């Protein structure tokens with residue numbers, strides 16, 4: 219096998235003869251300064267980045283793209299300058315982070331991965347694209363497809379979790395959702411696969427910290443979602459901030475050129491993360507800004523986001539002979555080609571009159587509710603406390619995220635967005651119109667250190683954040699919450715994290731419930747009432763006490779605009795939850811990184827040498843990857859391989875039966891895991907290689923089929939220094955989570 223395993227050249231081509239000819243024609247009329255301008259993305263917010271006003275830069279052809287603007291009028295005004303006044307009249311590409319919705323907010327990407335249904339993010343991102351495009355935004359910095367195996371890392375919320383196979387499926391689905399059939403499809407937008415690559419493996423889960431990843435992990439774990447995005451036709455990539463094996467990703471020629479262009483054949487363009495080119499100096503890599511520009515250009519980084527380093531030094535670098543103009547042309551070409559494909563030369567402006575109608579389409583909200591329903595994961599349901607009866611008369615809804623629109627919508631919303639979610643409290647009140655539904659939020663929760671983005675938002679909005687509660691106020695809120703619970707027949711606790719507790723610059727050392735939430739939970743449980751816990755959070759939490767003492771736990775994540783309704787749908791049985799964890803829940807933050815696809819050691823569990831990996835508590839997950847319950851039960855049987863032996867390169871067909879053994883209809887996610895017993899390298903004890911979410915009526919059985927061929931059985935080998943497929947025996951397991959026990963064997967022969 220060669221190095222291009224898994225990447226097929228059937229990714230849609232950016233260039234054809236016609237596009238190439240148009241690009242050359244444009245290049246011929248462009249000055250060197252204008253070419254550097256096309257490689258430059260400027261911030262649209264006046265005064266945010268020092269330097270001339272955006273209008274002035276655009277007028278002289280000094281920008282190919284503008285980010286951090288969300289105003290159709292301003293887009294049209296800037297575009298008019300670009301296409302009428304700038305020397306070569308090349309339209310601007312407007313970019314913004316549209317991560318999980320524009321006006322209609324969908325569950326966070328981590329939550330959408332918990333649906334194990336690629337249709338969910340595909341439909342969500344299609345709606346996000348339609349809304350954002352109507353506002354004049356051409357290009358989103360999404361999907362974020364970094365594998366994250368350490369839940370302390372705040373940006374785990376933006377990706378699909380720990381697994382490359384699930385991550386690849388979610389990456390491709392999001393690209394299809396954003397871009398549609400092809401670049402320039404109506405009502406769709408250009409997508410950006412980020413952050414290339416390895417950003418999720420930050421040392422200690424500390425955002426931005428250096429990353430050290432051997433090639434085996436890059437190629438087997440961190441690259442596959444990017445390759446899947448590429449195959450799905452993603453037009454752009456974003457280079458990551460951090461050092462990758464001591465070379466910043468934004469100036470890493472191996473990554474950006476050797477792998478992305480040469481091996482994978484990527485034809486689109488790469489944008490840096492914000493200010494990353496200038497930061498090559500801050501990071502102790504480049505000698506000065508000129509050197510930073512030179513090294514990023516030489517690495518193959520097409521577009522400089524926000525730092526204006528290319529703008530300042532690009533032309534001089536060519537004139538002094540440090541870099542050839544032909545190399546600059548090569549970097550400009552894909553940017554022009556994408557603008558042509560996006561139809562910007564024919565239609566540079568946005569029709570401002572469409573926006574409000576598109577944003578208020580009821581089907582967008584309906585889709586957000588459906589998505590939220592499908593993302594929820596039932597973690598515990600002792601004595602079948604859930605679903606609750608709709609004839610309950612006296613319900614208390616307690617907790618700091620129970621009536622918070624911000625917490626429901628979660629982090630990373632577009633600039634200027636006003637939260638407009640149906641909260642959990644509202645959703646429950648709507649579901650029980652005749653019941654007495656009381657509420658108390660308990661003590662507020664806050665980050666110990668504020669987010670740098672809070673400060674930024676305060677500056678923009680001019681509205682200072684409210685002062686923190688005093689200890690006395692917090693105590694009074696605590697007591698009020700306990701009293702409210704005392705007077706109810708059933709208590710629904712909504713606990714977790716606020717929106718700014720995950721996302722960028724939002725890493726945590728502990729994964730416990732922040733603030734006094736667990737204390738409040740204990741006090742409420744001590745009242746002896748039935749308690750159901752709804753978690754609203756951006757990452758796994760170490761809810762050990764709750765997992766033993768609270769009978770019902772529903773993981774709702776940050777479920778979006780319709781989250782409160784979806785939570786009520788599940789709590790009261792209108793929807794049977796069928797989501798599964800896309801990431802391991804550890805018992806402590808200090809156990810991270812903890813993920814299921816580890817290698818077997820010389821002292822495996824059950825062996826004479828085995829001792830618990832920590833002497834101060836079990837190192838096992840609190841809830842394993844792939845886990846999630848339902849209001850019904852499922853049984854698996856008849857795991858079979860069509861032939862017990864195949865040859866290297868052949869495909870085995872694996873089937874398994876799943877039966878709904880309970881009394882209500884429900885969804886199960888059938889998961890297939892493999893383990894290679896021996897080969898060129900040691901391989902993980904389990905790896906996901908197939909999944910399918912199916913709906914089953916009571917008593918119904920379905921047969922699910924998977925394929926295991928070279929793509930699933932091969933891997934990049936450290937010993938061989940290339941892709942291999944070994945002749946080896948494989949264990950197969952199928953079931954409803956990563957600890958599935960139904961087993962079969964497959965032998966692969968030379």
Ligand code: NOJ
Pocket residue numbers: 315359412491492722
């Ligand atoms: C920094 C973030 O790392 C990246 O994900 C985002 O797209 C850019 N800023 C632009 O806002």
